[in-house]
Amino acid sequence: MAIDEGNILVKARAESAEEIIRRLGGLLYQNGYVKDSFTQAVLDREVIYPTGLQTQLLGFAIPHTDTEHVNRPAVAVATLEGTVDFRAMDNPEVRVPVSIVMMLAISDPKSVVNVLRKVISILENEPALRGLAAASSPQEVREIIFEHIKSLADKISTDGSEGMAH
């Protein structure tokens, strides 16, 4: 699962969830990780199954979609200047003001489940979330995610089948 600096936006300004989804989807497409159908599929899925999550610290969204739109697994991240509203995962009527968006491009869930779990569990890591919100460069964002993943090495077992590109 690639965490590529080319798929990271820092202190991005966006007017809406759709705008930031389009920008991150555009990066993943430009960089070859997803098919051109990916972004629209993410937007469509967000209508039915929204992905806004209120963590203790801030609003976080994990837009994603079906595996058929993905070439290679990757994570794209945007930290926002301000917030955009996503609808809440457990209740589409509730709006979550989101300041970090982590878009997941998943191609083969079984092969990436361990690393995917580690990435998702950053939601529970308050210092990491604080670090992401304050980060001033894509390198810094990438470092924080790697540090978080490393800190979980013992907690979430890896079976060796997962591929993580450094």
Next chain:
Amino acid sequence: MYKVKIIVVCGSGVATSMHAAYKLREYFDKEKIPVIIDGGGNNELAGRAAAYDIIVSNTMVTMKTDKPVFSAIPLLTGFGEKELAAKIIEAARKIIAEKDKAN
């Protein structure tokens, strides 16, 4: 002892339900309660719910069911997670007691 069956669902069954299912399993293992935990997509729920005792979901469950339904969100955010796990385990213990009594 009856083995409680739990289904954890999310929108597509791809990302968040797997994570929530793994974490929930850790709580059951800690309590040494035998359990079957499967993940799935929300669209499969109506067809599969009958085979499970407890439903845990990241998305809103709109189908009618008499089974206990819990939100899985605390397992993702960590916020209120222990409380949620305690509630699910309590529901599971109740089901085990009833099933074991019936046998």
